[in-house]
Amino acid sequence: SFTTMMMWRCCIKAVDTVSLLVLTFMMLSFLSHPAHAFVRSTMKRMLLRTTTPQQSSSVCLFSTSPASQLQLLIPTPSDMEDLGALLSQISNRPGDTLLLDGDLGAGKTCLSRGFVQTLVGDDQQRVTSPTYLLCNSYTIASSRDDVSDDDTNGAHQSPGTVHHMDLYRLSGKPDDLRPLNLDQVFTNDVSLIEWPQRLGSMVPTERLELTLEIQELALTDGATRQEESDDACDDEDEEEDCMPRRVTLSPIGKRWEDRITMIQEEGFVDDWIILLEE
Numbered sequence: 001s002f003t004t005m006m007m008w009r010c011c012i013k014a015v016d017t018v019s020l021l022v023l024t025f026m027m028l029s030f031l032s033h034p035a036h037a038f039v040r041s042t043m044k045r046m047l048l049r050t051t052t053p054q055q056s057s058s059v060c061l062f063s064t065s066p067a068s069q070l071q072l073l074i075p076t077p078s079d080m081e082d083l084g085a086l087l088s089q090i091s092n093r094p095g096d097t098l099l100l101d102g103d104l105g106a107g108k109t110c111l112s113r114g115f116v117q118t119l120v121g122d123d124q125q126r127v128t129s130p131t132y133l134l135c136n137s138y139t140i141a142s143s144r145d146d147v148s149d150d151d152t153n154g155a156h157q158s159p160g161t162v163h164h165m166d167l168y169r170l171s172g173k174p175d176d177l178r179p180l181n182l183d184q185v186f187t188n189d190v191s192l193i194e195w196p197q198r199l200g201s202m203v204p205t206e207r208l209e210l211t212l213e214i215q216e217l218a219l220t221d222g223a224t225r226q227e228e229s230d231d232a233c234d235d236e237d238e239e240e241d242c243m244p245r246r247v248t249l250s251p252i253g254k255r256w257e258d259r260i261t262m263i264q265e266e267g268f269v270d271d272w273i274i275l276l277e278e
Contacts, residue, residue: 084114102212206253
């Protein structure tokens with residue numbers, strides 16, 4: 001009868017609801033176990049990918065094909081400094097050049113701070129944006145442990161100076177660049193250069209390009225992330241807002257391609273990596 005049929009349908013819906021509740025409880029119990037932190041981290045990155053715009057708001061003029069790029073999601077200013085410190089560990093050859101592109105407040109100074117402090121061996125070293133000075137130079141520590149060593153024979157000479165440049169105020173004309181002595185820098189030292197578009201034809205043939213973008217995401221754990229970042233959001237050179245940053249690393253030349261492949265394969269960026277769409 002119709003009444004019997006309706007009763008059966010209600011019973012089936014009730015069973016489906018109970019099954020869904022049981023399945024949800026089992027999934028939450030599984031993810032709450034400490035051993036499954038990696039699964040939780042992976043699911044969070046999948047959520048970020050589905051909610052993150054794919055268009056780039058700031059594109060470096062010298063970018064390469066996506067196949068050779070590595071994209072990272074950096075959640076806090078402290079993590080951005082850690083990324084800078086990691087990159088300094090693979091910048092162990094004279095002439096190593098990193099080009100930074102990104103809007104004001106995207107995290108360039110944070111990354112530079114971690115990079116320079118690690119190279120000089122002093123986590124109290126003051127590192128500020130050289131917007132008005134054009135270049136700040138620091139002496140690299142004579143002995144440090146590198147993640148990467150390109151020279152298997154150990155015969156290469158270590159660079160003695162790291163130059164942090166900001167070319168924003170320059171026009172890009174050769175006369176503007178001449179006081180920076182770039183021929184010498186690109187041969188003997190390590191350089192970290194903001195506004196690399198101003199280099200024009202002076203851009204090195206081998207380099208690592210980094211594009212930093214602010215990610216405006218509405219995350220469920222935003223309050224927690226904000227609390228964790230309170231102490232790191234007082235940067236005086238850039239208006240840090242504690243939003244996540246997307247960092248795209250584009251290696252140019254085999255030396256940099258090998259280094260970026262190495263840090264990825266060794267798991268140094270597992271907590272930040274974003275897998276690109278095929």
